Amino acid sequence: MRHGRPAPIRPSEITPKEVWLDRRRFLQASAAAAAAAGVAWPADEARAQQLIQPLAAPRNGAFQVKDELTPKKLVTTYNNFYEFGTGKGDPAENAGALKVRPWTIEIAGAVEKPMTIGIEDLLKLPLEERVYRFRCVEAWSMVVPWVGFEFNKLAAMVNPTSRAKYVKFVTAEQKDTMTGLRIPFIDFPYVEGLRIDEAMHPLTLMTVGLYGETLPNQNGAPVRLIVPWKYGFKSGKSIVRIEFVEEPPKTTWMLAGPSEYGFYSNVNPNVDHPRWSQKRERVLPGLFASRQTEMFNGYAEQVASLYAGMDLKTNF
Numbered sequence: 001m002r003h004g005r006p007a008p009i010r011p012s013e014i015t016p017k018e019v020w021l022d023r024r025r026f027l028q029a030s031a032a033a034a035a036a037a038g039v040a041w042p043a044d045e046a047r048a049q050q051l052i053q054p055l056a057a058p059r060n061g062a063f064q065v066k067d068e069l070t071p072k073k074l075v076t077t078y079n080n081f082y083e084f085g086t087g088k089g090d091p092a093e094n095a096g097a098l099k100v101r102p103w104t105i106e107i108a109g110a111v112e113k114p115m116t117i118g119i120e121d122l123l124k125l126p127l128e129e130r131v132y133r134f135r136c137v138e139a140w141s142m143v144v145p146w147v148g149f150e151f152n153k154l155a156a157m158v159n160p161t162s163r164a165k166y167v168k169f170v171t172a173e174q175k176d177t178m179t180g181l182r183i184p185f186i187d188f189p190y191v192e193g194l195r196i197d198e199a200m201h202p203l204t205l206m207t208v209g210l211y212g213e214t215l216p217n218q219n220g221a222p223v224r225l226i227v228p229w230k231y232g233f234k235s236g237k238s239i240v241r242i243e244f245v246e247e248p249p250k251t252t253w254m255l256a257g258p259s260e261y262g263f264y265s266n267v268n269p270n271v272d273h274p275r276w277s278q279k280r281e282r283v284l285p286g287l288f289a290s291r292q293t294e295m296f297n298g299y300a301e302q303v304a305s306l307y308a309g310m311d312l313k314t315n316f
Contacts, residue, residue: 091218147209164244
């Protein structure tokens with residue numbers, strides 16, 4: 001807004017509609033400016049920032065997309081992580097309190113060598129950077145350079161048996177740090193699942209970083225899943241337990257809205273969400289430009305064979 005004599009307003013001066021509508025992101029940007037000016041951050045946020053460390057990993061050139069990378073600032077401030085609130089800015093605002101050390105993942109179920117592994121050991125595994133498109137069921141997408149390792153490498157450490165037909169992922173439930181648990185509208189802890197062949201596919205990534213650094217709390221620190229051909233809610237954050245099971249696990253969003261969220265949740269532009277179309281998506285940070293949604297989020301060549309013979313409108 002300007003007062004007094006009118007003057008030309010350059011396009012670069014116009015506040016993006018998305019930021020104007022999101023009070024929390026505006027306040028967060030103000031907090032960042034205050035920090036740059038020497039104002040102390042809250043203790044929880046400062047502690048979270050101290051845990052973010054450089055994470056060197058070579059980029060795997062086989063995994064690229066045609067779109068430009070989404071700015072890191074947006075990747076780390078525009079998130080769904082309902083354990084810290086339902087607003088897109090809530091995770092960045094509230095997740096600083098998340099306790100990510102010590103951190104272990106229990107791996108159990110139909111495996112020959114059940115184990116509990118710490119995040120320090122996971123970070124010692126050979127890591128690589130992969131540029132994946134990340135698509136949200138709300139019809140927006142990002143392009144992110146994730147750092148991690150294929151899930152199948154972790155599975156090889158425990159030797160799944162022939163009874164392992166599915167993989168169940170359980171995420172953290174820290175009642176003292178996760179503000180979103182105080183007014184639950186979905187069941188916690190958050191549970192997701194994959195078919196065993198989906199989990200073992202080379203695209204399925206156990207992720208420990210982004211943009212050459214360890215994961216920020218709001219992005220699922222210290223370890224999360226990325227399954228790039230599925231909607232983002234399938235990629236559980238802050239994982240604490242992995243279980244190899246015989247039956248499809250009862251996942252959080254299937255229980256919360258069975259008519260809206262199926263077990264497979266593959267990106268499929270031919271199956272609309274009951275409340276909006278999935279035929280197009282907005283590639284952030286663009287506010288108005290959109291693109292046609294690709295089958296399997298653009299990964300059809302790699303994963304379509306997993307669903308040969310299936311009706312993907314029924315098995316959504």
